[in-house]
Amino acid sequence: MKNLLLGGAAAVLLLVTTGCDKQPAGASNAPGGSEKIRIGFLVKQPEEPWFQTEWAFAQKAADENGFELIKIATPDGEKALAAIDNLAALGAKGFVICTPDVRLGPALAAKAQMAGMKFMTVDDQFVGPDGKIMADVPHLGMSPWDIGHQAGTLELAEMKKRGWKPEETAACVSSFDELDTAKQRTDGATAALIAGGFPKDRIFQAPNKTTDLPGSFDAVNVCLTQHPEVKHWLIVGMNDNAVLGGVRATEGRGFSPADVIGIGINGTDCQSEFQKPAQTGFYGSLLLSPNRHGKETAMLVYRWVKDGVEPPKETYIKSATLITRDNWQDELRKQGMLQ
Numbered sequence: 001m002k003n004l005l006l007g008g009a010a011a012v013l014l015l016v017t018t019g020c021d022k023q024p025a026g027a028s029n030a031p032g033g034s035e036k037i038r039i040g041f042l043v044k045q046p047e048e049p050w051f052q053t054e055w056a057f058a059q060k061a062a063d064e065n066g067f068e069l070i071k072i073a074t075p076d077g078e079k080a081l082a083a084i085d086n087l088a089a090l091g092a093k094g095f096v097i098c099t100p101d102v103r104l105g106p107a108l109a110a111k112a113q114m115a116g117m118k119f120m121t122v123d124d125q126f127v128g129p130d131g132k133i134m135a136d137v138p139h140l141g142m143s144p145w146d147i148g149h150q151a152g153t154l155e156l157a158e159m160k161k162r163g164w165k166p167e168e169t170a171a172c173v174s175s176f177d178e179l180d181t182a183k184q185r186t187d188g189a190t191a192a193l194i195a196g197g198f199p200k201d202r203i204f205q206a207p208n209k210t211t212d213l214p215g216s217f218d219a220v221n222v223c224l225t226q227h228p229e230v231k232h233w234l235i236v237g238m239n240d241n242a243v244l245g246g247v248r249a250t251e252g253r254g255f256s257p258a259d260v261i262g263i264g265i266n267g268t269d270c271q272s273e274f275q276k277p278a279q280t281g282f283y284g285s286l287l288l289s290p291n292r293h294g295k296e297t298a299m300l301v302y303r304w305v306k307d308g309v310e311p312p313k314e315t316y317i318k319s320a321t322l323i324t325r326d327n328w329q330d331e332l333r334k335q336g337m338l339q
Contacts, residue, residue: 037305038087038090038093040095041055041298042072042080042095042096044098050266053337054122057290057293058071058298061294061302065299081104081111087115088117094304098123098124099121103127104126106126106128120297120304124141125141138300138312141293142317144185146316147286147319147320148192148265150286151192152196153192155171159232162232162258169234170203170232170233171202171234171235172204172235173190174208174220175207176208177207182242185238186236189236214245216237221249224250224253231259233250233260235262239265240264240265240266242264243264243282255281259281260281262283263284265285266287267328267331268290270328271328274324285322286320287321290337
C-alpha cells in the first residue's frame with residue numbers, strides 16, 4: 001500500500017495495488033497483458049471503525065480477485081466530487097460510495113456518468129432533488145427502519161424482563177432527523193415500543209446538533225433535566241455513539257446501570273464498553289455487517305465492470321445480531337472482525 005496526496009483533491013488517497021506498485025495508472029499487469037481493473041471505494045468517515053472494516057473487506061475482495069482498490073476519504077461534498085475526477089485520472093472504471101451528504105446524489109451521479117464510470121451506493125442512498133431516493137442507482141445497505149425496529153423490540157423485551165413499571169419508565173430518543181437513515185432507525189425503534197404497548201406519551205425526543213457521542217450526551221442531558229420524575233430510562237439512538245452518549249448522560253445524573261437500557265446499532269464503536277469491568281447502561285448493540293458491505297459491494301462493481309453484470313437496484317439487510325458483553329467477541333470472530 002502506498003499513500004498519495006493529490007493536491008487539488010484535498011484528500012489522502014490510498015492506492016492499493018497487488019504486487020506492482022510502480023506501474024502507472026492503466027498499465028498492464030494482468031495475465032496475458034490485459035489491463036488490471038481498478039475500483040474506487042469512497043467513505044465519508046474513514047476514522048470510524050465501521051468504514052475501516054468496510055475498506056478492509058473490500059481490499060480482501062481485491063486481493064482474492066486480482067483487481068486494484070483505490071480508497072478515498074470523502075468527508076464532504078467537495079472532496080467527494082474531486083475524488084471522482086481523481087479516480088478517472090487513475091484509470092478506475094467504477095466505484096462504491098458512502099456519500100457524506102445524500103443530497104449530493106444528482107451531482108455525484110452526473111459526474112460519474114460524464115467520466116464513464118459505473119457506481120453504486122453503500123450504507124446511505126442518494127436522494128434526488130424531489131427528496132426521494134434515487135432508485136435507479138444500485139444500492140446495498142441495511143434497512144434502517146427494520147434495524148431500528150429490532151433495537152426497540154429488544155429494549156422493550158429487556159425492560160419487561162427487569163419488571164419495570166411503564167409509569168416509572170420513559171424512553172429518550174437521541175435523534176438526528178436531518179439524516180434520513182438516522183430518522184428511519186429511530187422511527188423504527190419508536191414504532192416498536194408503541195406496538196409493544198409502551199406509552200406513547202412517555203417517549204421523549206432529544207434532537208442532536210451533531211452526529212457524535214458529545215452531541216448525543218448534550219441532547220439527552222437536556223431530556224433528563226426536563227423529566228426528573230423518571231426512574232428508569234430506555235435510550236434509543238441511530239448508532240452506538242448516539243446510545244453511548246445517552247448512557248454517559250444518565251451516568252452523569254446518577255442513574256445506575258440497573259435503571260438504564262441502551263441498545264446501539266453497528267457493533268463497531270462499543271467494544272471498549274463491553275471490556276469495562278462491570279455492566280453499564282449500554283446493554284448491547286446490533287452488529288451489522290461492514291464486512292459484507294465492503295466485500296460484496298466491491299465485488300458487485302468489479303463484476304459490473306468486468307462482465308457487464310449490473311448489481312441489483314436494492315439489496316436490503318433487515319436484521320442484525322444482538323451482541324452483549326457476554327458474546328461480543330465470539331460474534332465478531334464469526335464475522336472476521338476480530339482475531
